[in-house]
Amino acid sequence: MTITQEFELTGLKEIGRIVSQTMHAMAAQIEAGMTTAELDDIGRRFLEREGAVSAPKTTYDFPAHTCISVNEEIAHGIAGPRVLKAGDLVNIDVSASKDGFFADTGASFGLGKVVPQLERLCRDGKKAMEIGIAQVGAGKPLAGIGNAVGRFASKGGYTLIRNLASHGVGRSLHEYPQEIATWPTRGDRRKITKGMVLTVEPFLSLGGEWADDGADGWTLYAVPSAPVVQYEHTVVATPRGPLIVTVPH
Template sequence: MIVSSDDDLTRLKEIGHICAVAVKTMAAALEPGITTRELDQIGRKVLEDAGAQSAPELCYQFPGATCISVNEEVAHGIPGDRKILAGDLVNIDVSGEKAGFFGDTGSSFIVPPVTPKLERLVRDGKRAMWVGINQVRTGQPMANIGNAIGTFARKNRYTLIQNLASHGIGHSLHEEPKELATWPDPDETRIMEEGLVFTVEPFLSIGGLWAEDGDDPWTLFSEPKAPTVQFEHTLVVTRNGPIILTLAD
C-alpha cells in the first residue's frame, strides 16, 4: 500500500495502535499458569472492544485471534491448553483489521526468572529491529534493512531466521512488497517509495537459521533448534524517515 491521504494515515495509525495495545495488555497478563488460550482471549477482547478483528482469522482462518509462540516455537503458535511456565520465552504477534486497514506488530517476553543469556537475546532482538527501521527512508535501497540487521547479528554473534520475511501491509495483511528480507539478500534490488507501508520484523536467534513446519499446519520451529525472538513494527516510508504505526503509547 502507498499512503495517499491523511485519512489513510489516520486509519493505519488507528489499527496499528489497537494491535500494539493488544500486545501490551497480553504481556501484562503473562504469568506462570495462564494458558495460551486465555492469553489469546485477552488479545481478542482488546481487538473486538476497539471495533477491530483478528487479521489471521479473517484472512487465513487461523485457529486463534493472535499468534503465541513459546520457547521452541518460532512463529504462528496456536493458542491452546499449554500453560505458561516460569522462565518461558514467549512471542506475542498481533495483527488486526478495522475499516479495511491492517496493522501488525509483535514482541518477545520472558516470564521471570530471567537468565542472562535470554535477557540479552530479548534486548538485542529489539535492537536488531530498530537497526533495520533506522534504514527506512524514501529513495533508499530496501536491501539496506537486511544488510544492517545482518551486520548487527554477526557483530553480536547471533544468527537470523532466513525464511521468515517482512512484508507489505495496508489494505490486506500481506501485500507488496512481499518477502522483504531482514537478512543480507544480494538479490534484493527494490527501492523504498514515499508512503510505502510495510513491516520490519527480524527473527534473531542463538543458532537458528530456518523456520520449519511442526506437527500442525501452522506452528513453526527453528532449525537448528535454538532460542529465537521476534520484534515487529508496521511503518510508513517518508523522506524524513519512518512513521511507526504500531505504538501503544
C-alpha cells in the same frame, strides 16, 4: 499499500494503536500457570472492544485470534491448553484490521526471571528491529534493512531466520512488497517509495537459521533448534525516515 492521502494515514495509525495496545495488554497480564488460550482470549476481548478483527483468523482462518509462540515455537503458535511457566520465552504477534486498514506488531517476552542468555537475546532482538527500522525511508534500498540487521547480528554472534521475511501491509495483511529480507542479500534492487507501508520484523537467534513447519500445519520451529526472538513494527516510509504506527499512543 502506499499512503497518498491523510485519511489513509489516520486509519493506519488507528489500527496500529489498537494492535500495539492489544499486544501490551496481553504482555502485562502474562503469568505462570495461565494457558496460552487464556492469554489469547485477553487479546480477543481487547480487539473486539476496539471494533477490530483478528487478521490471521479472517485472512487465513487461523485457529486463534493472536499468534502466541513459546520457547521452541518461534512463530504462528496456536493458543491452546499449553500452560505457561516461569522462565518461558513467549512471543506475542498481533495483527488486525479495522475500517479496511491492517497493521501488524509483535514482541518477545521473558516470563518472570529468565536465564541471562535469553535476557540478552531479547534486548538485542529489539535492537535488531530498531536498526532495521532506521533504514526505512523514501528512496532507500529495501535490501538496506537486511544488510544492516545482518551486520548487527554477525557482530553479536547471532544468526537470523532466513525464510521468515518482512512484508508490505496496510490494505491486507500481506501485500507488496513481499519477501523483504531481514538478513543480508544480494540482487534485490527494489527501492522504498514515499508512503510505502511495511513491517520490519527480524527473527534473531542463538543458532537457528530456518523456520520449519510443525505437525499442526501452523506452528514454526527453528532449524537447527535454538532460541529465537521476534520484534515487529508496522512502518510508513517518509522523506524524513520511518514513521512507526504500531505505538500505544
